[in-house]
Every structure is written in structure tokens, then in C-alpha cells.
Amino acid sequence: MDKYEQVIELAKRRGFLWNSFELYGGTAGFYDYGPLGSTLKRRIEQIWREAYVIREGFMEIESPTIGIEDVFVASGHVGGFSDPLCECKDCGEAFRADHLVDKIVAVADALSDKELDNVITENNIKCPECQGELGKTYEFNLMFRTNIGPGNGRTGYMRPETAQGMFVNFLRLARFYREKLPFGATQIGKSYRNEISPRQGVIRLREFTQAEAEIFIDPNDKKHPEFSRFADKEVSLYSDDAQEREKVEKMTLGEAVENGTIAHEFLAYHIGLTDHFLQRIGITADKMRFRQHKKDEMAHYAIDCWDAEIETDRFGWVEVVGIADRTDYDLKAHAAISNTELSIYREYSEPRMVTQFVVKPDMGKLGPLFKSKAKDAANALKSLSREELEQENITIMVDGEAMTVPRDVVKFAEETVKISGENIIPHVIEPSYGIDRIFYATMEHAFEEEMVSGKEDSEEEKRIVMKLEKEVAPVQVAILPLLTREELIIPAKEIEKQMKDRGILVSYDDSGTIGRRYRRNDEIGTPYSITIDYDTLEDNTVTIRDRDSMKQVRTPVEGIADIVYEMIYGNRKFESAGQAL
RNA sequence: GCGCUGAUGGUCUAGUGGCUAUGACUGGGGCCUUCCAAGCCCUAAACCCGGGUUCGAAUCCCGGUCGGCGCACCA
Structure with missing residues (x-):
């Protein structure tokens, strides 16, 4: 069993991950998060919120998971994401049908599937691999398509990324943030x-x-105004160049910006933030790196893009976060399709005085002369130069006809105007996290097997322990009466209530021996276990056991929920939680 | 989507054309138990789905589903 198998086996058994629709045989590509899995995932998302929503101030929005066609036409997903595929009937190899004929037809990518089939048949094109016969061309689009409304309702698509929901709300968001750059929005969703x-x-x-x-x-x-926060942070960078040499380089983010490895501070800041986040949720620092997209793999609209990659036992380096400078591509695309200007007015630090040549047609005179064509005439006049306007009789083209107008229908002058700002289309920096992959990596990096000696005289045995960060562990504390006896159960239940009142997720367990219960909790990563014994009845103290060290301290029941809370969310060390045993 | 390969209780697993389908762990109930998977008793729980061959299929054949690996794909 490799580590992947071990982790998945545990995840299934303990209620982290289940194959979806298992009752009916399952379907590839879908997983259910069980009780502990959902909780772990939500804790990871919550820390993400803390980092991006609370700390950075990028408020969370929620847009539909179904999008209308226009949105994905603009984003390029409808056209660009639908490739004509064609398979060999003999060897089964799949090819881009348009690529097969692009030497024969100039506009191969503009042909329909039928036309492609015709070209293939007419030119007797065979499988490039085995010379076998080719099947029919079909469109392959990675979006799930659906209908909105009954009958021939509008076409809709399940969103392939949450990003578009933020782009299409750009103007609303700009207003919300009082038209001041930079601003951001976030979304966590399917x-x-x-x-x-x-x-x-x-x-x-x-x-x-x-x-x-x-x-x-x-x-x-x-x-980035707060770049100093991460400027001295050292990260593992696998730049385009470094990939040529196959050598990951360690450097600080400040250096990386300085020497041009990372395009600019803003991107570097977000690489720093990603590094910070991943380590906080328990990703091992030396199993992480940032890999730059190579020039030829980068999406055409991005100018720099870095993927956070995490090393896994079976799959090697897995991309979990993409941090891209998407420039103004998305806003421009949506502006074009929606016919709406998606820009923001930026005031200059001080107004600029600009001298320009201004033409002012006299509409009172042009109107009677040109009637309905007056507007065209005015526009024609505006496009003339000073020399042309200074002629005694001015010649303009109106509706394809040359006309002569007297000089007094238009006034013109050099004017100095005050310009206090301009409309600009912002660039977009996009950190995009794949939560499910991060979830898996968190579990794999937390998974440990160690040999421990149990009772005296017994042989060493294997202990499986999920060393999850305390903040992400689904169950935060276990309440364990040492023996299944009424007099111990009563105070145990009281402590359980104290924990619940403090908002701590607690698991009460009185079945089986104490050792068995400790191991059960080790396996799901419960950081602390509280055991109630007969001393509790004497002096109202209990033991707290630390998952990783298996050490115990003795602590008064009074206020124990606060102590546990501080150990999970605050800086309190386990050793300070009570008297060491 | 193609090729190779596999599928047995919750988990891991034995097994074979023919008994009531093996075992371990786990789970549940109980006894016992004063801190790291102890012991004893009881108990629950499985042959992926559909066809075919056969007197008889969990076993053989075909198709499907799911998993793994390789190829392709991964904007």
C-alpha cells in the first residue's frame, strides 16, 4: 500500500471521503465529503476566508453555478473550449480534427464538424498513427450544458470557474468599493x-x-503597499529558466522581484500569501514550490503565472493554486460582448492642463442647411484640421457626397482644458485555489505511522496518527471517561457541555478501553483528549492528552474549555495547560 | 475515449464450476477493567451490475460500472 492508498482507505473508513453514488455503483469524478471531511474542508475554507476576506478585505460574493451562454462566449469557454475531436476506429487514438486538415484547408478551425468530415473523406485522410480509418468528428466541450427554463429554454452552462461571476459584477463591485483601485472580490464555491x-x-x-x-x-x-510583509520571506521558486536547468531556487520574494524572476510586487505578494496560507493549514514547507508557467503554456492573456505545487507521494508535484496576472483580458472581453464600458475613472494626483484644438459646429445654422444629415455634417467638420477650416469655403463629405459650406457655420480655437483623470481598465490578479486538492494534500502530509510501545511487556505496535494542524482538525477535543461508569460519565458529560458552549467541536466516547479510544482519535487527528478518572471526583481535575507527543497534563475542570480554546486558536502551549504527569 | 489490469462484510483478505463462502481488524451489546488498539462471551455485516454457457456461476464467457496503470485530454 502506498501512502495514497493508506490515506484514502482511512478517509473512507473514518468518514472523510466517500465515492459519490456508491449505492448505485458510483460515477467517476465525484466525491462526497463525509462528516469529518466536510468539517475539515470547511475549516480550511474558513482559514482562507480569514486570509483573503478579513485580512485582505476582498469581500466574498456568491453567484450562480449556472451561467448563461453570453458569459461563456465572452470568457472564451464556449468557443475556445470546444475542440473538434476525431478518433481512429482501429487504434482509438483521438486527434484534433481541424489539425488533421489544416494543411489542406486554410481556415480549418472555422469549419463545422460536417465540413471537417467532408474534407477528411474527400482527401482520404487516415489515422496518422496507424493509418486506420477515422470516425466522425464531434465537438468536445468540457462544460456541462443545460437548458434554463422549459421547452427550448435558453442554453446554460455549469460554470467551469467561479471567476466569471466576479468579472460580470465588475461595475457593481467598483461602486461598492467606491471606485478606488485596488479592490477585490472572492468566491468559494463549486x-x-x-x-x-x-x-x-x-x-x-x-x-x-x-x-x-x-x-x-x-x-x-x-x-503592493504591504509588500514588506512578505519581502523577506524565502520561497522555493521554479521559474521558467530554472525549469530549463531543472533546479528549484530558493530566494526571498524581494529578491525575486528585484531580479525580475517574478513580474511585479503585486504578484509576488500573492505568492507570499499563498505560501503563508498553505503552511498554516499544514502543508509541509519542503514539499511546496512555485512553478512559473513557461512562455508557451501560459494562457494567451496572462503575462505571468505561477502555480503553487505540492509534492504528493503517488502523483508527484500537483498544482493546487494558480496565481496569474490576467491583465485586462476578461474585462475587455465582457465589455465587447455586453457593449458596456467596464472601466474605472481614475483621478490624477493633480489635474493636467491640456491644450487641444476644439471644433464647435454651429448647429443652429447646420440644422436648416442639412436637416436630418446635420449630425453627420457636424462630425465631418470636427474631423477637419485648422488649415482646412480656415478656407473661405469648407468642403466636407456627407453621406458620400461632397458639400461646400460657408465658414461661419463653424467655430474653432486652441483651448486649454483641465483634465482631472481618465478611464482605465484595471488589470486582474487572480489567485485561484483548488480546495479539493489542497484537502487531499493536507491529509497526506498529516498522515503518519509510528511505532510505539504500549503496555509493559507488550511489543511495539503501529500507531496511525493524523497530525493535522489544530486549527483544521475536524474534532477538536475528545471527552473520555476512563471507565464506563456512572460516576465518571456524569462529570464527563458536564465537561462536554462546557466545550460545546465554547464552540468547540467535541466527541464524547465511552466505548472500549481507553487505549483504543486514544487511537481512534489519533486516526482522525483529534489534537486533545480529556480523560475523567477517579481523581476527578476527589479534586475536580482531569488529564489532557496531547495527540502528537502522547504526553498528559493534569488540569482543573474549571475553565478547561478556555484553555483548550487557547491551545487550538491561540498561542497557549500544551505544557502550560496544567501539571505535567 | 483506447489498451492492460483488478473488483469478496465498514476495512484488509482466503478461496474454488458443486456443503451453511475463510479469516483478521473494525463496529454494536455485555462481563471485566484506574490511562495508550489487553482478555472473555454474544452479535451485526460481503461474492460490483446485467446477460450468456451449465443440472448448477461468486468462480467460465460477453457487455457495463467503478478503481489502478499507460496513451490521449487537462482551456
Whole structure:
């Protein structure tokens, strides 16, 4: 059994991850999060919220998981994401049908599937691999398509990323943030891609959870006001160049910006934030790196893109976060399709006086002369130069006809005007997290097997322990009466209530021996176990056991929920929680 | 989607054309038990689905589903 198998086996058995629809045989690409899995996932998402929503101030929004066609036409998902595929009937190899004929037809990518089939048949094109016969061309689009409303309702698609929900709300968001760059919005939610053959458990799903931030920044100022927070942070960078040499480089983010490895401060800041986040939820620092997209793999609209990658036992380096500078591509695309200007007015630090040549047609005179064509005439006049306007009789083209107008229908002058700002289209910095992959990596990195000696004279035995960060552990404390006896159960239940009142997720367990219960909790990563014994009845103290060290301290019951809370969320060390045993 | 390969209680697993389908762990109930998977008793729980061959299929054949690996795909 490799580590992946061990982790998945435990995840299934203990209620972290289940194959969806198992009752009916299951379907590839879908997973259920069980009771502990949902809780762990939510805790990871909550820390993400803390980092992005609370700390960065990028408020969370929620948009539909179904989108209308226009949105994905603009985003490029309808056209660009639908490739004509064609398979060999003999060897089964799949090819891009348009690529097969692009030497024969100039506009191969503009042909319909039928036309492609015709070209293939007419030119007797065979499988490039085995010379076998080719099947019919079909469109393969990775979006799930659906209908909105009954009958021939509007076409809709399950969103392939949450990002578009933020882009289409750009103007509303800009207003919400009082038109000041930079601002950002975030969204945590499900996205859908109809993968051809999903594999690798939760690494490639058809329905998955993304946490994305779209940060709108000034295209002329990609510095970050708080860059000092991460400037000295050392990260593992696998840049385009470094990939050529196959050598990951460690450097501080400050250096990386300085020497041009990372395009600019804003991107570097977010690489720092991602590094910080992943380690906080328990990803091992030396199993992490940032890999830069190579020039040829980068999406055409991005100018720099870094993936956070995590090393896993079976799958090697897995991409879990993409941090891209998407420039103004998305806003421009939506502006074009929606016919709406998606820009923001930016005031200059001080107004600029600009001298310009201004033409003012006299509409009172042009009206009677040109009637309904007066507006065209005015526009024609505006496009003339000073020299042309200074002629005694001015010649203009109106509706394809040359006309002559007297000089007094138009006034013109050099004017100095005050310009206090301009409309700019912000650039977008996008950190995009794949939560399910991060979830798996968190479990794998927390998973440990160790040999421990149990009772005296007994042999060493294997202990499986999930060393989850205390903050993400689904069950936070276990309440264990040492023996299944009424007099111990009563105070145990009271402590359980104290914990619940403090908002701590507690698991009460009185079945089986104490050792068995400790191990059960080790396996699900419960950081602390509280045991109630006969001394409790004497002096109202209990023991707290630390998951990782298996050490115990003795602590008064009074106020114990606060102590546990401080150990999980605060800085309190286990050793300070009571008297060491 | 193609090729190879596999599928037996919750988990891991034995097994074979023919008895009531093996075992361990786990779970539940109980006895016992004063801190790390102890012991004893009881108990629950499985042959992936559909067809075919056969007197008889969990076993053989075909198809499907799911998993793994390789190829392709991963905007």
C-alpha cells in the first residue's frame, strides 16, 4: 500500500471521503465529503476566508453555478473550449480534427464538424498513427450544458470557474468599493468540468470546489503597499529558466522581484500569501514550490503565472493554486460582448492642463442647411484640421457626397482644458485555489505511522496518527471517561457541555478501553483528549492528552474549555495547560 | 475515449464450476477493567451490475460500472 492508498482507505473508513453514488455503483469524478471531511474542508475554507476576506478585505460574493451562454462566449469557454475531436476506429487514438486538415484547408478551425468530415473523406485522410480509418468528428466541450427554463429554454452552462461571476459584477463591485483601485472580490464555491477521464481520486474531479480572488489593480502601478510583509520571506521558486536547468531556487520574494524572476510586487505578494496560507493549514514547507508557467503554456492573456505545487507521494508535484496576472483580458472581453464600458475613472494626483484644438459646429445654422444629415455634417467638420477650416469655403463629405459650406457655420480655437483623470481598465490578479486538492494534500502530509510501545511487556505496535494542524482538525477535543461508569460519565458529560458552549467541536466516547479510544482519535487527528478518572471526583481535575507527543497534563475542570480554546486558536502551549504527569 | 489490469462484510483478505463462502481488524451489546488498539462471551455485516454457457456461476464467457496503470485530454 502506498501512502495514497493508506490515506484514502482511512478517509473512507473514518468518514472523510466517500465515492459519490456508491449505492448505485458510483460515477467517476465525484466525491462526497463525509462528516469529518466536510468539517475539515470547511475549516480550511474558513482559514482562507480569514486570509483573503478579513485580512485582505476582498469581500466574498456568491453567484450562480449556472451561467448563461453570453458569459461563456465572452470568457472564451464556449468557443475556445470546444475542440473538434476525431478518433481512429482501429487504434482509438483521438486527434484534433481541424489539425488533421489544416494543411489542406486554410481556415480549418472555422469549419463545422460536417465540413471537417467532408474534407477528411474527400482527401482520404487516415489515422496518422496507424493509418486506420477515422470516425466522425464531434465537438468536445468540457462544460456541462443545460437548458434554463422549459421547452427550448435558453442554453446554460455549469460554470467551469467561479471567476466569471466576479468579472460580470465588475461595475457593481467598483461602486461598492467606491471606485478606488485596488479592490477585490472572492468566491468559494463549486465549479464543473466534464473531464474526459477523471482519475486520481480527488485530484481531478468533475465537480470541485474553488476558492478564487479577483483583484482589480491599476495597470500602471503593480506595486503592493504591504509588500514588506512578505519581502523577506524565502520561497522555493521554479521559474521558467530554472525549469530549463531543472533546479528549484530558493530566494526571498524581494529578491525575486528585484531580479525580475517574478513580474511585479503585486504578484509576488500573492505568492507570499499563498505560501503563508498553505503552511498554516499544514502543508509541509519542503514539499511546496512555485512553478512559473513557461512562455508557451501560459494562457494567451496572462503575462505571468505561477502555480503553487505540492509534492504528493503517488502523483508527484500537483498544482493546487494558480496565481496569474490576467491583465485586462476578461474585462475587455465582457465589455465587447455586453457593449458596456467596464472601466474605472481614475483621478490624477493633480489635474493636467491640456491644450487641444476644439471644433464647435454651429448647429443652429447646420440644422436648416442639412436637416436630418446635420449630425453627420457636424462630425465631418470636427474631423477637419485648422488649415482646412480656415478656407473661405469648407468642403466636407456627407453621406458620400461632397458639400461646400460657408465658414461661419463653424467655430474653432486652441483651448486649454483641465483634465482631472481618465478611464482605465484595471488589470486582474487572480489567485485561484483548488480546495479539493489542497484537502487531499493536507491529509497526506498529516498522515503518519509510528511505532510505539504500549503496555509493559507488550511489543511495539503501529500507531496511525493524523497530525493535522489544530486549527483544521475536524474534532477538536475528545471527552473520555476512563471507565464506563456512572460516576465518571456524569462529570464527563458536564465537561462536554462546557466545550460545546465554547464552540468547540467535541466527541464524547465511552466505548472500549481507553487505549483504543486514544487511537481512534489519533486516526482522525483529534489534537486533545480529556480523560475523567477517579481523581476527578476527589479534586475536580482531569488529564489532557496531547495527540502528537502522547504526553498528559493534569488540569482543573474549571475553565478547561478556555484553555483548550487557547491551545487550538491561540498561542497557549500544551505544557502550560496544567501539571505535567 | 483506447489498451492492460483488478473488483469478496465498514476495512484488509482466503478461496474454488458443486456443503451453511475463510479469516483478521473494525463496529454494536455485555462481563471485566484506574490511562495508550489487553482478555472473555454474544452479535451485526460481503461474492460490483446485467446477460450468456451449465443440472448448477461468486468462480467460465460477453457487455457495463467503478478503481489502478499507460496513451490521449487537462482551456
